[in-house]
Amino acid sequence: MKLDFEKVASYIGTLYQGDEATKNRYIDDTELTRFGTVVGSDVARMMQMLLHLIRPDRILEIGTSIGYSTVSMARIAREYGGTITTIEYDEQTARQALKNFEQTGVADLIEVKIGDAREIVPTLKESFDLIFQDVGDKRLYPELLNSLVALLKPGGVLLAEDSLLPAMDVEVSMLKNLNFDQAKWKHLMDSLVSLEEFNQMIAGCSSLRSTLLPIGDGLTIAVKIL
Ligand SMILES: C[S@@+](CC[C@H](N)C(=O)[O-])C[C@H]1O[C@@H](n2cnc3c(N)ncnc32)[C@H](O)[C@@H]1O
Incomplete structure (x- = not known):
């Protein structure tokens, strides 16, 4: 029997319509x-389940955007006394995320570091129970991997979104988009190369046990075992 992932995702979506409505409300x-x-509401739901299992004290997120994933994590982290550091390059976006954290009542749990993750990550001194890699510049996935593994506590978990893009027909779906110019095309191709490099590094990393889940655009889950 062949699985049609789009059909499966849409079936699961019908079961958890409340989560999708929460995401849409957040964006509205x-x-x-x-x-x-x-992230999609399916990825947010998976992250929340993992947070219930891991009960992390310290969480690091790379790529805040407007903070939907941050708030999804913060709602669970609060139950176990956890806090989050999140990094966002774009100042206007980071300011909006801060407003959203106030509005949703989780601002006290979240520290936003505004700037390039490439520069901020090497300055971090503490270690983390959970790290979520979701930075827009996918070149940073392989570039920062070793630093992020070093920042993870033993038994800590690294999550990364978009990791199955190299296995998807993204070129075909993007080509159907009329606004897709040459610069965007090059950015996409570079992203696919970086994600493939990241996936190979993770799969071959002796200090991680990992897998890729086919939800959203692919969610890598890796546990630090050494
Ligand atoms: C996919 S979005 C994050 C979505 C967010 N995690 C969520 O699900 O709510 C990626 C973000 O990474 C940011 N970004 C891109 N390059 C960056 C860099 N070098 N350092 C920090 N943030 C960066 C972008 O501005 C963008 O807001």
């Missing part, structure tokens, strides 16, 4: 209209 309540794409 956001004043900013242009921002980095946020």
